[in-house]
Amino acid sequence: MKSNYSIVGEESQKLSVFKKIGILIFILGLTGLIELIRISIIDKMKFEDIEHYEWYIFGSFGLQLLGTFLFTYDRHHFSIKSAYLKYSNKIQKIGLAISTLGFGVFSLAWAGLITSNHTLFLWLSMGLMGIGTMTYTYGSYAGHLKGIKNNYVMFNSLTSRGILGWIAGIVLTLFYIQIYWFPESLESLIRLFDPLAYLFTGAAAGQWFVYGTVYTFLIFFLGIKFIYKYRHNRYQIIRTISVIFFQIVFAYAIPHILEAFNDYQGYFAKDLKNIWPLNYGFVESYQLDAMQNNGVSGTFYFVWGLVLFLIITPFLTYLVGKRWYCSWVCGCGGLAETAGDSFRHLSSKKESSWKIERWVIHLVMVFVLVMTVGALWPYFSGKEFELGFMTIDQKGFFYTFATLLSLSGIGLGILFFKRKHNMLLIGALLLFALLGFLTWAYLSFDPKIKVKDQVNMYTLKAMTKSSVFYSYMVLILVVSGGLFFFWRRKKKVLLLIAAIAVLVLAGLLTWSFIEGAEEVFSFKSKSIKKSYGFLIGAAFAGVIGVGFYPLLGNRVWCRFGCPMAGYMGLFQRFKSRFRITTNGAQCISCGNCSTYCEQGIDVRAYAQKGENIVRASCVGCGVCSAVCPRGVLKLENGPEEGRFDSNPLIVTKDGVKLN
Amino acid sequence: MIVIIGNGISGVTAARNIRKKSDDAITIISSESKYFFSRTALMYVYMGHMTFEHTQPYEPHFWEKNRIELLQNHVESIESNKKELRFSDGSKMKYDSLIIATGSKPNKFGWKGQDSKRVHGMYSKQDLENIEKSTKGIASAVIVGGGLIGIELAEMLLTRNIEVHFLVRDNGFWSEVLPSQDSQLIMDHLEKHHGLRMYYETELDEVVTNENDEAIGVITKAGRKIECQFVGLTAGVSPNIAVIEGSSIESNRGILVDRFLRTSEADIYAIGDCAEFREPLPGRRPIEQVWYTGKFMGEVVSETITGSPRQYNPGHWFNSAKFFEIEYQTYGDVRAILAEDEEEFVYRHATEDVLLHFVFEKESHKFIGINNFGIRMRHPVFNDWLLNNATIEEVLSNLKSANFDPEFYTKYESEVVAEFNQKFGASVAVNAPKWWQKIISH
Structure with missing residues (x-):
């Protein structure tokens, strides 16, 4: 048997070829999903009607799993006989056995092998899993004094990306794929939950009832495990009781009780704590209709939604940081903190991950904003909203093209002006700009130019539109990149990016002109909504967000994707009383805080310098403070003054600082 | 060219702070590991709380970005008159300023069998690797020395279900530092741990070994025999000053330094655990071997080396x-x-x-x-x-x-x-x- 334990990796921290290939394969997987969206938009097809639909889905997520595997390969071990079993005691083993039995029953239903006696098998499976989890919890922590319990985390196959971890990751991913896109394949599992559904709602179970039940079950039982594990820490106990309460009452009980009285509005429909933009369904027209037509309760839901987003969220985030939501109330956070607790250390703490995090989460915020405008526009204007470029005739085209040409010429000219070594290039560019300007001037003096016949955009070849689709994607990336660098005040790069964006735009216009298109490219609001729901709502928040718990950590969605977290993060970073205080100079750089930060914040980097931690992404779980062996970290709300200051402790009378 | 021997907290703090104030070339030499890691966190690697990478506070690009050269090699001797270092592989290296930050080594008091197999201190990365090998699958261990490292080693071994016999010289835990009431609190707490057996007022006489020179037990000064498959020696640490052997640098238990952390030789400084003050600060020990004093000395020496000499004047303990x-x-x-x-x-x-x-x-x-x-x-x-x-x-x-x-x-x-x-x-x-x-x- 190969040892589970090794002190490896001094030299393994650099990006190997292996890892680079992993990243490429992961991106290829993402492209598969985008391709699916493209086909669906351009050919105006439902996802499920697209040829080889299932291959796209399974292929894409399969590639993402493979990419993740290659990327994380050197950090895990594949010994089947993990240290977990070696060091687990009898009670733990009994608990594991009971849970496995319960999951076995669940799997039988999943595999379609249970077709009758649903009541019996449902209680058998959930009951055994519940009892098993509690037994395991008791075995794990009862014999030990209260305190931090992280022994064997890095040896355990399940929690260190070993074989068990990978099995768990693949099973979870499969479950999510089925529930989102192939619910009919879960038919017999859904029927297993019928008895419970009749009890609550008086109707047969649907896929989302099963999902909600399993979700709540996990938060409840693994929440109790979490509380018992952290029984010495009252912050953890109270916060976990809070997430369990909000899940059971607000996310599960109230919506299902209301459902029994009312028309069903979808699983998220009446979860009063589910806030836009996390709850992007809030602006769906059927939701808005429901709110409008349901009298007092509908109006209440609408007003409550607005108040939550506009007043309560900023105010509470100002007072105590975004933790009030992310680790006290939110359902996604609730699952992450309870079921995901065993995987919190798997988040990447690299500086490069932080960079990716800022890009991705802010792009999702832009996406949700566009989606929302797209959803609200037709609702209030009565017309379908389209996001795209102008209808073009010949004159308009020349105007636009000339303008863009001038702008890009000027942009590039300014950019290279300071590089004195290439006067020829500058000259050429200035000439280029001048020509553009002259064209524009000439055209504006000749209003009698012929107008090209309008051509219906639907006659366009699909091929052309696909190319335009991807050009458009590139454009979005380039423009957002430009904004990012503008924010960083790198003016040269900004200009370069702006010039490239303008050139791409000019290219697009040319292309569509040659093709005789009336519109360059347009997204209908429905398509935007559909893309968001598919790519962000399901693939990101669901499959990668939870399915990949044992592979990438428990807060991937909350860290990289959630627009609600992004929104609160802006307050937390710029206008809030919350911070994690570093206790003077007591830090010994051990790294427990960074290791167990589920959001991948390198807490130690701040603590060892004596700096407070003020980060947009911190969800305030308080685990860094809990695992610190020297009492260095404390989550605090306090005056805004001096919140950011690097204030290493002055330890001597002559003012020497220690940092 | 500023050369630092030792990449522990003292040496690394010195390098970082010199870089903040100067553009001089900086090289850190260590034979223990290429990258800086937090020594205090080694116990968590053994217990499975962290991997070894987690104990490294800086990513590799940090050193490149700050132009701090990392050299994994072992310094054999210092030729202060030529301003030159000799390595164990025969190569040489010049320096303008030299900072010695070689830390400590576990104390051994000439016990019979102290250098046998399955007998280790708990200080370096290599110690941890040896402990890992020696304790795999064993049933019981003896720890000698009731201080901070001893209690950490006890905690480590207990997580692997190893019975620990903990020999403490005094009649209370860490009683040369803690007042009796405080010591009593810890002793009461230790009683609550299954598999931990405390032996107060007990000293090691010898380590018993088998024909393969492996530890199979210990005999105490009172003649008591305790069987075990591993012996941890944690009776304190002393300055690791092997590197100055054969040089003209003055030393006592540690490398002797003045309040500016200067040794007896020009342009050679000593900081951290390996340094000993000629005149200790009022109320403090001549050798200070804790994380914070090492960090502080690193900062102080960085000021001196970059042209604004500063005395070591730590604040309140x-x-x-x-x-x-x-x-x-x-x-x-x-x-x-x-x-x-x-x-x-x-x-x-x-x-x-x-x-x-x-x-x-x-x-x-x-x-x-x-x-x-x-x-x-x-x-x-x-x-x-x-x-x-x-x-x-x-x-x-x-x-x-x-x-x-x-x-x-x-x-x-x-x-x-x-x-x-x-x-x-x-x-x-x-x-x-x-x-x-x-x-x-x-």
């Missing part, structure tokens, strides 16, 4: 540790034995592992120091009190403002102050803002 589940912090001077002119006040909770040990001047009531167990206290607040000569009454009445426990934790201040008032016939009142005042005001 502070330290911290964790004894199994009990967190310990100390601010100011709490000594094992109370001085003539000192008074103490000890609060110990009836059931929880919580203890506060205050020391103050008998006459003036000036606050001298605190040992706090099971409650976290704010360093800046206590440091201010010490700098400003606060009285014990001031400290107690504002104790809540020094509390650093996580939110919602049980607060003991009122009980502490009430007990003080009763004991000393005082009438100290507790000042503290309400929870809602803390949310909305300063």
Whole structure:
């Protein structure tokens, strides 16, 4: 048997070829999903009607799993006989056995092998899993004094990306794929939950009832495990009781009780704590209709939604940081903190991950904003909203093209002006700009130019539109990149990016002109909504967000994707009383805080310098403070003054600082 | 060219701070590991809380970005007249300034069998690797020496279900540092751990070995035999100064330095655990072997080397540790034995592992120091009190403002102050803002 334990990796921290290939394969997987969206938009097809639909889905997520595997390969071990079993005691083993039995029953239903006696098998499976989890919890922590319990985390196959971890990751991913896109394949599992559904709602179970039940079950039982594990820490106990309460009452009980009285509005429909933009369904027209037509309760839901987003969220985030939501109330956070607790250390703490995090989460915020405008526009204007470029005739085209040409010429000219070594290039560019300007001037003096016949955009070849689709994607990336660098005040790069964006735009216009298109490219609001729901709502928040718990950590969605977290993060970073205080100079750089930060914040980097931690992404779980062996970290709300200051402790009378 | 021997916290702090002030080439040499890691975290690697990479505070690009050269090699000798280092592989290297930051090594007191197999200290990365190999699948171990490293090693071994026999020379745990009440708290806590057997007033006589020169047991000075498959030697550490052997650098137990951390040779400095002050600072030891003093010396030497010479003048003493589940912090001077002119006040909770040990001047009531167990206290607040000569009454009445426990934790201040008032016939009142005042005001 190969040892589970090794002190490896001094030299393994650099990006190997292996890892680079992993990243490429992961991106290829993402492209598969985008391709699916493209086909669906351009050919105006439902996802499920697209040829080889299932291959796209399974292929894409399969590639993402493979990419993740290659990327994380050197950090895990594949010994089947993990240290977990070696060091687990009898009670733990009994608990594991009971849970496995319960999951076995669940799997039988999943595999379609249970077709009758649903009541019996449902209680058998959930009951055994519940009892098993509690037994395991008791075995794990009862014999030990209260305190931090992280022994064997890095040896355990399940929690260190070993074989068990990978099995768990693949099973979870499969479950999510089925529930989102192939619910009919879960038919017999859904029927297993019928008895419970009749009890609550008086109707047969649907896929989302099963999902909600399993979700709540996990938060409840693994929440109790979490509380018992952290029984010495009252912050953890109270916060976990809070997430369990909000899940059971607000996310599960109230919506299902209301459902029994009312028309069903979808699983998220009446979860009063589910806030836009996390709850992007809030602006769906059927939701808005429901709110409008349901009298007092509908109006209440609408007003409550607005108040939550506009007043309560900023105010509470100002007072105590975004933790009030992310680790006290939110359902996604609730699952992450309870079921995901065993995987919190798997988040990447690299500086490069932080960079990716800022890009991705802010792009999702832009996406949700566009989606929302797209959803609200037709609702209030009565017309379908389209996001795209102008209808073009010949004159308009020349105007636009000339303008863009001038702008890009000027942009590039300014950019290279300071590089004195290439006067020829500058000259050429200035000439280029001048020509553009002259064209524009000439055209504006000749209003009698012929107008090209309008051509219906639907006659366009699909091929052309696909190319335009991807050009458009590139454009979005380039423009957002430009904004990012503008924010960083790198003016040269900004200009370069702006010039490239303008050139791409000019290219697009040319292309569509040659093709005789009336519109360059347009997204209908429905398509935007559909893309968001598919790519962000399901693939990101669901499959990668939870399915990949044992592979990438428990807060991937909350860290990289959630627009609600992004929104609160802006307050937390710029206008809030919350911070994690570093206790003077007591830090010994051990790294427990960074290791167990589920959001991948390198807490130690701040603590060892004596700096407070003020980060947009911190969800305030308080685990860094809990695992610190020297009492260095404390989550605090306090005056805004001096919140950011690097204030290493002055330890001597002559003012020497220690940092 | 500034060369630093040793990439522990002292050497790395020196390098980082020199880089902030200077563009000189900097090289850090270590034979232990290429990248800096936190030595204090090695125990967590053994217990499975972290991987070894997690103990490294900086990513590899940090060193490239800051142009700090890392060299994994072993320095054999220093030729101070030629300003040259010789490595064990025969190569040489020139320096302009040299900082020696070679740290400590575990103490061995000439016990028979001390260098046998399955007998290790717990200091370096290599020690950890050896312990990992030697303790795989064994049933019992003996630890010699009741200090901070010994108790960490005990905690480590217990997580692998190894029975631990812990030999402590004195009649209490870490009693050369902790006052008896504090020591008693830890001893009571140790009793609660299954598989841990304490032997106080017990000293090692020899390590018993088998025909393969592997440890199979120990014999104590009282003649008691204890069988085991591993012996951990944790009877303190002493400066690791092998590197200066054969050079003209003066040494005693450590490398002798003045208050500017200069050795007897020009342009050679010594910092951290391996340095020994010719004239110790008032009230402090000549050799200071804790994380914080190493860090501080690294900063001080960086100023001297970059042209603004500064004396080592640390402020008030502070330290911290964790004894199994009990967190310990100390601010100011709490000594094992109370001085003539000192008074103490000890609060110990009836059931929880919580203890506060205050020391103050008998006459003036000036606050001298605190040992706090099971409650976290704010360093800046206590440091201010010490700098400003606060009285014990001031400290107690504002104790809540020094509390650093996580939110919602049980607060003991009122009980502490009430007990003080009763004991000393005082009438100290507790000042503290309400929870809602803390949310909305300063």
